[in-house]
Amino acid sequence: xxxxxxxxxxxxxxxxxxxxxxxxxxxxxxxxxxxxxxxxxxxxxxxxxxxxxxxxxxxxxxxxxxxxxxxxxxxxxxxxxxxxxxxxxxxxxxxxxxxxxxxxxxxxxxxxxxxxxxxxxxxxxxxxxxxxxxxxxxxxxxxxxxxxxxxxxxxxxxxxxxxxxxxxxxxxxxxxxxxxxxxxxxxxxxxxxxxxxxxxxxxxxxxxxxxxxxxxxxxxxxxxxx
Amino acid sequence: xxxxxxxxxxxxxxxxxxxxxxxxxxxxxxxxxxxxxxxxxxxxxxxxxxxxxxxxxxxxxxxxxxxxxxxxxxxxxxxxxxxxxxxxxxxxxxxxxxxxxxxxxxxxxxxxxxxxxxxxxxxxxxxxxxxxxxxxxxxxxxxxxxxxxxxxxxxxxxxxxxxxxxxxxxxxxxxxxxxxxxxxxxxxxxxxxxxxxxxxxxxxxxxxxxxxxxxxxxxxxxxxxx
DNA sequence: TTCATAGTTCGATGATAGCCGAAGCATCGA
DNA sequence: TCGATGCTTCGGCTATCATCGAACTATGAA
Numbered sequence: 314x315x316x317x318x319x320x321x322x323x324x325x326x327x328x329x330x331x332x333x334x335x336x337x338x339x340x341x342x343x344x345x346x347x348x349x350x351x352x353x354x355x356x357x358x359x360x361x362x363x364x365x366x367x368x369x370x371x372x373x374x375x376x377x378x379x380x381x382x383x384x385x386x387x388x389x390x391x392x393x394x395x396x397x398x399x400x401x402x403x404x405x406x407x408x409x410x411x412x413x414x415x416x417x418x419x420x421x422x423x424x425x426x427x428x429x430x431x432x433x434x435x436x437x438x439x440x441x442x443x444x445x446x447x448x449x450x451x452x453x454x455x456x457x458x459x460x461x462x463x464x465x466x467x468x469x470x471x472x473x474x475x476x477x478x479x480x481x482x483x484x485x486x487x488x489x490x491x492x493x494x495x496x497x498x499x500x501x502x503x504x505x506x507x508x509x510x511x512x513x514x515x516x517x518x519x520x521x522x523x524x525x526x527x528x529x530x531x532x533x534x535x536x537x538x539x
Numbered sequence: 540x541x542x543x544x545x546x547x548x549x550x551x552x553x554x555x556x557x558x559x560x561x562x563x564x565x566x567x568x569x570x571x572x573x574x575x576x577x578x579x580x581x582x583x584x585x586x587x588x589x590x591x592x593x594x595x596x597x598x599x600x601x602x603x604x605x606x607x608x609x610x611x612x613x614x615x616x617x618x619x620x621x622x623x624x625x626x627x628x629x630x631x632x633x634x635x636x637x638x639x640x641x642x643x644x645x646x647x648x649x650x651x652x653x654x655x656x657x658x659x660x661x662x663x664x665x666x667x668x669x670x671x672x673x674x675x676x677x678x679x680x681x682x683x684x685x686x687x688x689x690x691x692x693x694x695x696x697x698x699x700x701x702x703x704x705x706x707x708x709x710x711x712x713x714x715x716x717x718x719x720x721x722x723x724x725x726x727x728x729x730x731x732x733x734x735x736x737x738x739x740x741x742x743x744x745x746x747x748x749x750x751x752x753x754x755x756x757x758x759x760x761x762x763x764x765x
Numbered sequence: 766t767t768c769a770t771a772g773t774t775c776g777a778t779g780a781t782a783g784c785c786g787a788a789g790c791a792t793c794g795a
Numbered sequence: 796t797c798g799a800t801g802c803t804t805c806g807g808c809t810a811t812c813a814t815c816g817a818a819c820t821a822t823g824a825a
Contacts, residue, residue: 314548314617314621315620316543316545316551316617317542317545317546317547319542319543319546320540320542322540323814325540338771339771339773340771340772348813348814348815349814349815349816350773351772351773351774351814351816351817352815354774355773355774355812355813356813364620372771372822372823373771373772373821373822373823374772375771383616383619387616387620390609390612390613391540391541393613394590394591394613395540395541397609398541398590398591547782547783549783564802565801565802565803566801566802569802574783574785575784575785576801576802576803577785577802577805578783578784579802580803580804581782581784581803584803598793598801599800600792600801600802601801601802767824768824768825770822771820771821771822771823772819772820773818773820774817774818774819774820775816776816778814778815779812780812780813781810781811782809782811782812783809783810783811784807784808784809784810785807785808785809786805786807787804787805787806788803788804788806789802789803789805790801790802790803791800791801791802791803792801793798793799793800794797794798794799794800795796795797795799
């Protein structure tokens with residue numbers, strides 16, 4: 314049955330990451346779901362056998378995408394039912410809670426804090442977001458220059474957008490990706506506000522006490538929250 | 540997550556059985572899924588907690604139905620993705636046909652004719668129904684006074700509502716219960732339109748030829764019927 | 766060729782959850 | 796009041812399956 318495929322948390326996370334129609338590599342999907350590549354490979358072949366995703370081989374990468382918009386539609390319908398049911402039942406992912414709080418997504422911040430940061434940036438009108446597209450406002454430019462010493466003009470990249478919304482698998486909401494997202498995370502590390510967990514292969518990001526305080530000052534959630 | 544609820548084969552069978560909008564008892568659903576009542580009970584509470592189904596208690600029975608058409612829609616979408624033939628629906632066992640046609644439910648009319656009567660009353664705007672609550676309209680008051688010589692004001696009772704929707708086990712839809720339902724059935728008997736079957740223990744109600752005609756004149760189903 | 770990276774397969778492990786027998790309530794019929 | 800019936804709870808058994816370490820294949824780069 315198809316539903317049992319979607320029922321597993323790890324697979325659901327992968328599918329959620331594919332909801333926007335993009336194709337992602339197997340390792341990226343493993344990353345997103347917080348599982349090892351071996352496990353992901355097993356899941357992906359099941360999803361493929363179930364006709365939910367289809368692979369596209371490209372060099373040594375294997376890109377996976379949803380087989381069609383109808384799949385996305387059903388997934389969205391399921392999400393809608395979950396929401397209606399009062400949702401709240403946050404399925405524990407396969408990994409630790411620290412991973413849900415703050416982690417690396419490729420090269421930018423994800424998890425609760427990542428989502429909180431983008432939320433705050435929207436509220437402070439530092440960025441404008443329409444769907445997946447995010448645009449830095451003039452005010453935003455000034456903000457990152459003053460608060461983080463990041464020059465927006467230096468973030469241009471031939472094949473990568475400066476701002477991009479990335480769906481967070483633990484929060485099911487967007488966090489900030491793109492070259493700006495990477496630059497911000499990089500600055501956090503340089504300022505000694507946060508550091509990747511030393512454990513090999515870990516994606517956990519540990520904030521220092523001082524860093525957490527500064528982060529809260531800039532992107533704190535003291536404001537009204539929906 | 541909702542998908543994991545639907546993912547289990549036993550639960551999927553139950554949900555499939557409920558797809559047409561009818562309500563089924565817990566034991567029927569257990570039989571449908573090929574599991575024991577204990578197991579079914581566990582599944583049903585999970586489905587209820589997930590907001591996919593809702594119960595309606597009826598005496599010692601517990602009828603379950605889907606919480607809404609959107610649930611059915613998502614299930615249909617999943618079935619579409621599965622591209623598999625749906626499970627053959629097990630027919631809910633009818634006992635005697637006469638029992639399905641008209642019978643006594645406590646003290647009021649049930650079965651095909653009972654459901655038909657409440658349907659017609661709704662269509663004629665004699666009653667308003669919201670969920671299980673039924674209210675007699677002014678027009679309805681006049682109607683029962685003229686057609687059946689029933690005084691609505693005499694139907695008040697300290698511990699029993701005048702109108703109540705009672706789930707019909709053979710039709711899986713509501714018929715009219717409460718003191719009004721009882722009074723109507725009583726009047727049918729007095730007018731010699733119908734009589735309980737003389738066989739001991741039988742709940743069958745036999746309508747006379749004349750009674751059937753008069754009943755059809757008041758609550759006939761000549762109108763369109765889905 | 767040699768090394769590195771992406772992805773897979775295999776095997777063992779462990780936790781989740783479905784399942785049923787037995788027993789306990791609740792309601793109905795007599 | 797006393798069974799009979801529908802349904803639930805509890806406890807233990809078992810099977811399924813997600814997970815990861817280790818080893819293997821394939822592609823690309825030096």
